[in-house]
Amino acid sequence: MSTAAHPDTPPAAHPEAVFAASWLELRAAADRAARAAQLEERLSDWLRSRPPQPPRALRIVDLGTGRGANPVHLASRLPGPQQWTLIDHDAGLLARALATCTSLRSAGGEVVAAQTLHCDLQLPASAFAHADLVCASALLDLVDAPWLERFAASCATAGCAVLVTLSVDGHWRFAGTPPTPPGVAAEQTDDDFVRAAFNAHQRRDKGLGPALGPDAAAALAACLRAHGFTVDCAPSPWQLALGDPAQARLARALVDGWRDAASAQCPDAHARIAAWHARCVAERLHPGVVLEVGHLDVLGLPAGRASRAGSGP
């Protein structure tokens, strides 16, 4: 395990691109349960079925590592040995991720090594030159369209696989609560108003250009296809059963976050948003209700190798 120095000190992180370790911990179990397992299996098959490589560890780059959710989840599902490079602008989170990786093993029980790169995600085109896989989770909504284009082009040049998981798709709903009364047009409901305000807030610049927010996963899929990748998308929604105390805590944090972001986006509608929040807490955050929050996972396999692995579009 090691920490690599980056030639440049990362610029100060944008305040809306800084994530508390406690938030990442709160969402970790829901993330693990939501990930689209079929994409991980397909990736693993592809990695195993590639033409023989010189004996070396699989090289995996994880963007926006945070506390290390991706290596923790993926290492044991992928063949090994593995060499992970964990990239983030938050040195504290990187240190936690590195410590966590010491105990990881691959699917076959082989060594999983890790190094960290403390830098911004405005990476040079050569950043993935030797990678077999580039992955990211819960990150993509922060980037803009030119970033995605550069990312897809770099990965195509490297001939590496891409797995980007848990990107929000902008949808959520409370299942198990009374439906909207007949006669109320969907666009007039407070849910739709708050959702639209939150999604607009997500599109603000978080340090990587005007963010794509809920459109990012679909945009990534299109970029990868344009660069010859075979692309699979699969839903990975959170299904938060509010009878479970941990899932109820996550749901409450979400509803509070939606209120705060919607109010910041539409300050003139603060009273409407506050009333929506109060009703949510009083009438919806109860055992028996399931809060569904939409996410998408995207797997891209580079053209030549994908066809050898027998995976169709």
Ligand SMILES: C[S@@+](CC[C@H](N)C(=O)[O-])C[C@H]1O[C@@H](n2cnc3c(N)ncnc32)[C@H](O)[C@@H]1O
């Ligand atoms: C929502 S967290 C996801 C963390 C982790 N992948 C997970 O699934 O739990 C997004 C991560 O991206 C990092 N990040 C955001 N913008 C960044 C940037 N411009 N450069 C480097 N890291 C960034 C944050 O520090 C944070 O760790």
